[in-house]
Amino acid sequence: MESLSGLGLSVALALLGIWTMVVRRNLVWKLLGLNVASGGGILFLVALSHRPGVRPPIVGLGPGPAADALPQALVLTAVVIHFATLALALALVILLTEYRHTQDARKLEEGSV
Amino acid sequence: MVAILLAVLALFLVLFSLTQKRLLWGVIGVGVHSLVLAGLYLVLAAPDVALTEAAVGFGLVTFVYLLALRRTGKLVVAAVPLYPLLYPAGEGIAGLEWEILERFARWCHRDLELIWVPRAEIPRLVQSGEVHLAAGGFLSRGENGLVFTRPLVLTRLVRVRVAEGPVGAVLGEPAAHLVGPKGKLFPEAADLARALARGELGEAVTDLLRLREWTMQNLFPEAETTVLPEEYGFAFALNPADEELRQSLEGFLAELERQGELRELVRKYLR
Amino acid sequence: MRPILALGLLSLAALLAAGIAGLWPRENPVDPDPIAQGWGVANAVACVVLGMRLWDTLFEVLVYVVAMVGVRFFLGTLCWRGELRPVAQSPLLRRAADLLLGPILVFALYVAASGHLGPGGGFPAGVIFGSALLLLALAKGMERLSAELYEPRLESLEYVAAVLLLSLGAIVLILEVRTSAAFIAANLLIALEVAIGAWAVLHRFASARGEV
Numbered sequence: 001m002e003s004l005s006g007l008g009l010s011v012a013l014a015l016l017g018i019w020t021m022v023v024r025r026n027l028v029w030k031l032l033g034l035n036v037a038s039g040g041g042i043l044f045l046v047a048l049s050h051r052p053g054v055r056p057p058i059v060g061l062g063p064g065p066a067a068d069a070l071p072q073a074l075v076l077t078a079v080v081i082h083f084a085t086l087a088l089a090l091a092l093v094i095l096l097t098e099y100r101h102t103q104d105a106r107k108l109e110e111g112s113v
Numbered sequence: 114m115v116a117i118l119l120a121v122l123a124l125f126l127v128l129f130s131l132t133q134k135r136l137l138w139g140v141i142g143v144g145v146h147s148l149v150l151a152g153l154y155l156v157l158a159a160p161d162v163a164l165t166e167a168a169v170g171f172g173l174v175t176f177v178y179l180l181a182l183r184r185t186g187k188l189v190v191a192a193v194p195l196y197p198l199l200y201p202a203g204e205g206i207a208g209l210e211w212e213i214l215e216r217f218a219r220w221c222h223r224d225l226e227l228i229w230v231p232r233a234e235i236p237r238l239v240q241s242g243e244v245h246l247a248a249g250g251f252l253s254r255g256e257n258g259l260v261f262t263r264p265l266v267l268t269r270l271v272r273v274r275v276a277e278g279p280v281g282a283v284l285g286e287p288a289a290h291l292v293g294p295k296g297k298l299f300p301e302a303a304d305l306a307r308a309l310a311r312g313e314l315g316e317a318v319t320d321l322l323r324l325r326e327w328t329m330q331n332l333f334p335e336a337e338t339t340v341l342p343e344e345y346g347f348a349f350a351l352n353p354a355d356e357e358l359r360q361s362l363e364g365f366l367a368e369l370e371r372q373g374e375l376r377e378l379v380r381k382y383l384r
Numbered sequence: 385m386r387p388i389l390a391l392g393l394l395s396l397a398a399l400l401a402a403g404i405a406g407l408w409p410r411e412n413p414v415d416p417d418p419i420a421q422g423w424g425v426a427n428a429v430a431c432v433v434l435g436m437r438l439w440d441t442l443f444e445v446l447v448y449v450v451a452m453v454g455v456r457f458f459l460g461t462l463c464w465r466g467e468l469r470p471v472a473q474s475p476l477l478r479r480a481a482d483l484l485l486g487p488i489l490v491f492a493l494y495v496a497a498s499g500h501l502g503p504g505g506g507f508p509a510g511v512i513f514g515s516a517l518l519l520l521a522l523a524k525g526m527e528r529l530s531a532e533l534y535e536p537r538l539e540s541l542e543y544v545a546a547v548l549l550l551s552l553g554a555i556v557l558i559l560e561v562r563t564s565a566a567f568i569a570a571n572l573l574i575a576l577e578v579a580i581g582a583w584a585v586l587h588r589f590a591s592a593r594g595e596v
Contacts, residue, residue: 002116003410006157009120011400013127015393020131022389028182032139035174036127039150042162049413050157057158057416057428058502066428067158068413069420073432077444079165080507080578083173084451087585090181091458098462101219160503161429164495165511172515173582180589 006047013040027093027103031086038082045071116156123149136182144175188223188245190214191230191238193302195250196326197382198266198347201229209382210248210265210349213375217365231300233285239352246362247350250302252286252320260353262363263370264346266379268321272339278315281305287345288318306332320345424564425500433505434570435562442553445577449546452581456539459588481523488516496575500564506571510578517583526590535587542580549573 017037021030049068055061057069097103123146130142147170154163192210194200199208206227218225230238235247240258247259252268270288280296282288283305289298297314299305302323308314310332321340327333351359369375416428423435433441492513499505521529549570556566 001114002157005117005120006153007404009124009153011397012124015397016127016131018393019389023386026136028136028178029139032136032143032178033131035143036131036146039147039170042166043150043153046154046157046159046162048407049159051410051412054158056160056503057420058160059417059420059426059428061502065412066416069416069428069432072159072162073429073437075159076161076165076429076433076505076507077441079162079169080511081444081447081451083169083177083511084448084581084585086174087177087589088451088454088458090177090589091455094181095458095461102224104224107224161427161505161508164503164508168508168511168515172518173511173585176518177585177589180586 001052003047003050003052006043006050010040010042010044010047013037013043016040025105027096027105027108028090030105031089031093034089035082035086038078042075042078042082045075116153119149119153119156123153137179140175140178140182144171144178147171147174187226188214188218188221189243190225190227190246190248191235191244192227192247192249193232193235193251194229195302195322196329197322199249208249209378210347212378213265213366213369214246214248216369217362220365221361231285232283232302233300235285235350239350242352242354245351245355245358250323250347251350252288252345252347258353259350260359261348261350262359262366264348265366265375266322266347266383268345268347270318270320270341270343270345271324272316272318272341273309273324273327273333274316274337274339275309275333275335276312276315278312280316280318281308281314282318286319288320291318291341309333322347423562423567425567427500427502427505430500430505430567430571434500434567438553438556438570441574442550445546445549445574448578448581449542452542452584455585455588459591477523481520485516485520488513492516492575492579493572496571497568499571500567506574507578509571509575511582513575513579514582514586517579518586521586521590526587530587530591533583535584538580538583542577542584545573545576545580549577 014037017033017035017040020033020036024030024033049071051065051067053064054067055064057066057072093103096108100108102108126142126146126149130139130146133139133142147166151163151167151170154160154166192199195208197209199206199210202208211227214225214227228244232251235251236259238244239247270291272291280292282292282296282298283302284298284300292298297308299308302319305314305317305319306327309317324338349362351362353359366375369378416431419436420426420428420431423431425431425435492509495504495512496506496509499509517529517533552566552570552573555561556570
């Protein structure tokens, strides 16, 4: 049940994030959508590693079988890398705002500023 | 059970934040949402990921966003149309204040958005924070709860007398105090002019710039005008809580005045 | 435009649901305990991150370093003006911040060094220390904190840590060492790496704030 609710939430988060990225015109809103979508991706892998009644994959931590350690290890680094790439993207947005004076993606594409 | 509750809470938070108009609320909502996600990871037997996500999502990412959007975003202006100051021209908007606002928005990297509103609505809109600035034919009478920048253009109130009859003015303007108990108040200046032209009013109280607009349209050629002695100024009005915006706008205007560009702009539009 | 997007997203969701449905009924995963014990650690996630998939992790760290170099480069072109003022000017808060730096550093070191035994590891430890620095910057003001943690020197320390981590990874990969000492060393280096990167990001963003 936990696994299923996690999977459902992750799909919803990914869809909402992509929707925001496409529909919003402000670059920072787009990044926020990317943030939500990546949270959905991380949650997807974590929810896949879960089985009913498992314990964390640490030796001697409670009874029962352990959860799958591989997806958790994959997303552990992804969370931190997400922070780094987000900081880089925001730095680029700041630079763009500095020189083009707008954060509106449509105005930037048209080159009207 | 806990997992379902957390998932519903996270979904609610993300729906709340992604449907916001203000970027600030969106960022804060997503931050809290990632804290809830960390709790969900804990329930899903992934304590390592939960630890990392709590520290990253709630602390670092939110703060980096907040630092980045410290002074970017939209600048929403509520305005009353008035011919040489701020008026719709074809598809776009033109005027003295519009040119100043456009330069200011470019200077502080914000996207300008303008909404036309009736005069009496302006204090409420600015005080509630729905708009950042009030501009255009917005003549202040020193209202409480608003702060004003330096006056850009000075003007005086004027009585426009066409015939015998009741006095009219625009609701919310300083002239509204002069109409007396029998006077009529109108939400917009266009309604006032229409009423005066139809003969519903004998007299209107307005200001010199509005009278100039009417004269240029040749509305009341035979009117008899009396200029009142008290001086008023057209200025931008802001919310007192928004001290940062007031300081930057005041600094920008001072810079314009120092370089003499402000006087040139006034001369260009008010020849 | 929007109806097409909605349709596309819904079909994506349907595709995902169909893909997940094939996984049911779930089998129990391989028991990770013997594998972790074979590497001499208790935390199976740490065993995967720093043992079986060390190659992966090294390049993740490299991505992190490169992203931080990018942030420094791009925000370094903006002239620095304005500063992050402390939230409260109270001397009590500043003093408390001074006193708290030590315990937080110790806690982060604990999280890093015990990463092979329980929840934790280099990545969470670095990020925890970064968040702690953020709180300190809010309490004391960015200027005072950045005078204490001089960034250019930390920058070279970050590159040294990256090189050390890569060489440690090379040693572990080539000689196939399987001791918990390698785990502790790698975790500490990663924590140092991530903490310095997070501090660089915060410092640069706060300093370039006046220009945003």
